[in-house]
Amino acid sequence: MIRAVLFALLAFAAPALAQDGNDVFRLGDDIYVAGGTLSLDTEGTDDVFAAGENIDLRAPITGSAYLAGRRVATHAEVAGTLFASGADVAASAPVGGDAMLMGYDVSVSAAIGGDLRAAARHLKLDAPVGGTALLAADTVEIDAAIAGDVAITANVVEFGPGASIGGRLKLSTGEDEPVVPESVIPPDRIERHALTEDLQILPEHGPRDWMAIATGAAIGALILTILVTLLSLIAPAGVERLSRIAADRPWRTFGMGFLALAVLVGSAILLALTILGLLAAPVVLLAAFGFAFLGYLIGVWMVGRGTWGWIGLLEPDTLGERFLTALIGAVIVGLAALVPFLAWFAVPVLTLLGLGALIVAWLHPGFGHPE
Template identity: 35%
Template sequence: MRPMLTILVILFLSAALPATAQSGDDGATLRVGGDSYAGGRNVMATDPVPGDLFAAGERVSLRAPVAGSAHMAGRIVDLGGQVDGNAYAAGYAVTVTASIGGSASLAGADLSVAAPVGGNLRATGSEIGITADIAGSALLAAGTLMLDASIGGDLVAAVEDLRFGPEARVAGAVTLYSDDPDGVSVPASVADPARVSIRELEEAAERTDLPAAMQEVGRRSLVAAIGGFAVGVLVVATCAAAAVAIAPQRVAAIRARALAHPFGCMLAGFVAMSALVGAVVVLAVTVIGLLLVPVALALLAAMIFAGYVAGSYILGVGLWRATGRPIPEATLHKAGLAVLGAAVAGLVALLPVLGWLAWVVLVFLGLGAVSAPVFARATALAPRD
C-alpha cells in the first residue's frame, strides 16, 4: 500500500509540474502553498515568494523579496533579495546584499554580510566580513574576521585574526577566544574595555565562566548521562517486547536469519541503507524530490532505529546462547535479552572509534535481518535466462 501511495504522489506531482513550475536552462522552480522550491545547476529566484524559499544548486541567487524564511545552499550563494523572516545559507562563498528581517545563520569559506540583519547573526567561515549593522547579537567563528558595522547586542567570537573598521561598534559584551590572546585587542571606540573579555581558545571548553546554575548542570551531567543511558535501554527493550508480542513468528525468523547468516545480513543492511541515502541525494537535486526529502529522511531515521532495536535483540540472544542456555519463551524474558543486548551495545559504543564502528555494524545487522526478505523477493522476480 505504501509503495503504491508513493508512486501516486510522484505521478501527481509530475503531472502538475508543467502548470506550476518555472524553469530556465539550468534550474526549475515549483510553488506549493506559497512556498517556493528551486533546484538546478544555476538557480536564480526572480519572482516574489509569499512563503518560504528552498533553493539548492551550484550557483544560487536570490533577486526577489521573500515574505517568509530563505533556505539556500550551493557553491556560490547570493542573498540579493529582501528576506522578511530568517535566512539560512551554506556554501563556499555566501554574500548577503539585501536586508534580513529576522536572524541569519551562515556557513562557508568566504562570508560577506553587506546588508542589515534585524535579528541575531550566527556565522562560521574561513573569512567573514561584516559591513552592515546587526540589530541583535553575533556568534561567530572565523579564521579572519573583519567588523566594520555596529552590533546591537553581544559579540562572541572565536578568531585567529580580528580587524576593526572605523564604523565598528558593539553595544553589549564582547567575548573573544583566540589561540593568541595577546595578539587580539579591541579598541575603546568599539566597546568599553570593561565589557571586553579575551581568553584563550581552550578556555571555551573549560566552562569556568558559566553562571552558578549552569555549573550545577555540569555537576549533574554524569547523573543525566546515566539516566539517558537507562532510558535508551528501556526504550529499546520496550520496542523489542512489543515486536515479539505482536509478531512472534516474524521476530523469530529475523532472529534465526541473523544468527545463521550474520555477514549476509550485514551486507543486506549496508545495501538497504546505501540505497535510501542515495535516494535522499537524488531527491535533493530534483525539484519534485525536494518535497519528498523530509519523508525520505524520516524513513531513514526509522530504518536506523529499527535496525538498532533488532540488532540489540539479536546481540542479546547471541550472548544468551553463548552461555549454553535455551532461548526463553516468555515475552518479558525475550525483552530482557533486548535489555542485555542494548546495554552491551551501549557500553561498547562508549569506546573511541571502535565503539562507533560496532554501533554501525549492529545497525546493519538488524536492518539486514529485517530487510533480507525484500531482497529475496526481488531476486525471485528477476528474469532468468
C-alpha cells in the same frame, strides 16, 4: 545541516519538476526551485527554497529564504529568516529576522533585524545587527553596530570606525590578540580566550558526575527497551523469524546488511553528482539512517532473545516477557557500549546483522520460518 534540510525540502518538489519540465514548483505562496543560474524575482512570495549554481534574490519575500549554491546574493528584503550557504554569500538586503550564513567569503552589507550566525574563511560585517552575533572565520572584519552579545572565534579580527557592541564580547583568537578599541566596547565587558589554550570545558568526573552518567545510561537503556518492545509487539512473528535468520547464517546476514547499507550510501553519493539527484540524495541518506536504526533495534532484540533462550526460557509471548527480553538486550548492548574496544564494533555489527536479516527475509520469503 542547513544544506541537508534545504535539499530534503526541495526533494518533495522533485517529482513535480520532473513531470512538467519546469524549474519552479509553486505550492501556495511558497516557491521551490533548482537549477543553474536562478534569478528569484517573483512578487508576492512567502518562503523560498532554492538550490543552484548562482542564486540571486531580486524580489522581496514575506517569509523566509533557504538558499544553497556556489554564489548566493540577496538584493531584496527577507522579512523572516535567511539561511544561505555557498562559496560566496552576500547579504545585500535587509533581513527582518535571524540570518545564518555559511561560505568561503561572506559579506553582510544590509541590516539584520535578529541574530546573526556566520561561518566563513573571510567574514565582513558592514551593517547593524539587532540581536546577538556568533561569528567564526579565519578573518573577521566588523564595521557596524551589534546590539547584543557577540562571540567571535578567528585568527584575525579587525574593527572599523563604525563598530560597536552593545552586550558582552567573548573573543577567541590566536597568539596575536587583537586590539579592541574602547569605542567598540569597554574592556570590562570583554572575555578573552586563546585558541591554543586547552580550555577545560567539562570538569573532571567526580562521584556525582559518574552518578549522572549512570542515570543517563539507565534512561537511554529504558528508552531503547521501550522501542524494541514496541517493535516486537508490532511484528512478533517477524522479529522471531529475523532472529532465526541471523542465528542460522550470521556471516551471510552480516554481509547482506553491509551490502545494503553500502548501496544506500553509495547511491546517495552518486545522486549528489547531478542537480536533480542532489535533491534526492538527502532523502536516500535519511532512508539509510532509518533502515540502520531499525536494524539496530532488531539487533538489540536478537541479543536479548538469544540470552533469553540461552537461560532455558521459552519463546517470549506476553507483554512482560517481551519487555524483559528487550531489557536484557538493551542492558547488554549498553554495557558493551561503555567499553571502548567493544563499542567500536558492537553497535555496527548489531546494526548490520539486523539490517541483513531484513534483506534476507525480503529476498527469501520462505527462509527463517519455523519448521
